[in-house]
Amino acid sequence: MKIVYDSLHSNYRPTKEIDNGRFIENPEKPERIDAIKEAMILHGFDNLTPPGKFPANYVYMVHEESYVEWLKAKSSSTPENEEYILEVFGYDMCFDTGTPILHNTFETAKRAVDVTLTAASIVESGTDTVYALVRPPGHHATRNLCGGYCYFNNAAIAANYLIKRGTDRIVILDLDFHHGNGTQEIFYNTDLVYYISIHGDPKIFYPWISGKESEVGEGPGEGFNLNLPLPPHANWERYSEALSYAVREIRDYYPDVLIISLGFDTHKEDPVGKFDLEDEDYARIAKQISKLKLPTLVVQEGGYNPKSNASAAVNFFSSFE
Numbered sequence: 001m002k003i004v005y006d007s008l009h010s011n012y013r014p015t016k017e018i019d020n021g022r023f024i025e026n027p028e029k030p031e032r033i034d035a036i037k038e039a040m041i042l043h044g045f046d047n048l049t050p051p052g053k054f055p056a057n058y059v060y061m062v063h064e065e066s067y068v069e070w071l072k073a074k075s076s077s078t079p080e081n082e083e084y085i086l087e088v089f090g091y092d093m094c095f096d097t098g099t100p101i102l103h104n105t106f107e108t109a110k111r112a113v114d115v116t117l118t119a120a121s122i123v124e125s126g127t128d129t130v131y132a133l134v135r136p137p138g139h140h141a142t143r144n145l146c147g148g149y150c151y152f153n154n155a156a157i158a159a160n161y162l163i164k165r166g167t168d169r170i171v172i173l174d175l176d177f178h179h180g181n182g183t184q185e186i187f188y189n190t191d192l193v194y195y196i197s198i199h200g201d202p203k204i205f206y207p208w209i210s211g212k213e214s215e216v217g218e219g220p221g222e223g224f225n226l227n228l229p230l231p232p233h234a235n236w237e238r239y240s241e242a243l244s245y246a247v248r249e250i251r252d253y254y255p256d257v258l259i260i261s262l263g264f265d266t267h268k269e270d271p272v273g274k275f276d277l278e279d280e281d282y283a284r285i286a287k288q289i290s291k292l293k294l295p296t297l298v299v300q301e302g303g304y305n306p307k308s309n310a311s312a313a314v315n316f317f318s319s320f321e
């Protein structure tokens with residue numbers, strides 16, 4: 001299995017965010033991805049591929065021009081070793097106070113898009129499973145707002161890329177602990193992408209603004225959005241019910257390509273997410289999904305404990321093929 005990876009992300013190190021009016025440590029750090037990379041190599045997944053370069057128009061097809069230009073300008077005007085954090089809602093193009101802009105935010109987020117598009121192009125060329133091991137993550141980024149440590153929606157841009165190049169039916173299965181409000185919003189009015197998400201109930205958990213079962217899509221997109229929220233401390237028994245349902249939906253829909261937005265913040269040792277999944281549960285998840293035998297692009301999203309990220313990833317991919 002090819003892993004598309006680029007070390008540029010390790011220069012990207014946000015340090016803080018505002019939570020309830022106080023500065024706290026930002027958990028979106030290079031170690032969360034590099035721990036996965038090291039563990040994967042150690043377990044024989046050593047086919048690391050560097051990204052190619054893709055034109056910016058793939059970003060503009062998903063994100064509004066005014067937002068992309070804002071992110072570029074904000075990044076370049078932020079001095080090195082400083083972080084711009086939105087403090088007043090509605091004033092800038094970010095929907096929370098947890099997503100700082102650094103001098104290299106634009107550059108790093110664009111490179112994450114290139115990593116994901118490289119992986120998408122490998123799937124397109126007929127390879128079964130490819131892993132885009134990226135950060136910053138993407139699934140919270142909307143058409144015109146950053147948020148939830150996300151700037152460009154990597155999975156959505158990859159889906160759009162595949163559609164533009166002739167793929168008819170795509171499912172994005174979002175397994176991050178948090179609802180992918182950005183991905184849902186981007187495809188809410190279209191039947192080109194079926195978005196399915198298993199996540200912590202948004203009545204209690206971030207991003208609060210979306211992720212309810214009643215959100216089923218609109219217009220031509222009606223019936224192409226499925227939310228499966230779960231209560232806090234959902235363990236394998238509870239989680240597997242939702243997963244089986246999602247897998248049946250995917251099997252019945254039978255997409256040409258499956259994109260998995262994979263977050264390991266569902267692990268019980270994760271400091272941010274609040275589910276109780278254990279290492280071996282990621283092997284069980286992978287076994288269920290790989291039975292579908294679909295060309296699959298796995299895109300890394302959240303997961304904030306480097307150690308549990310590493311063991312979850314090894315368990316997942318060892319059981320996938």
Ligand SMILES: [Zn+2]
Binds near residue numbers: 176177178263302303
């Ligand atoms: Zn998450």
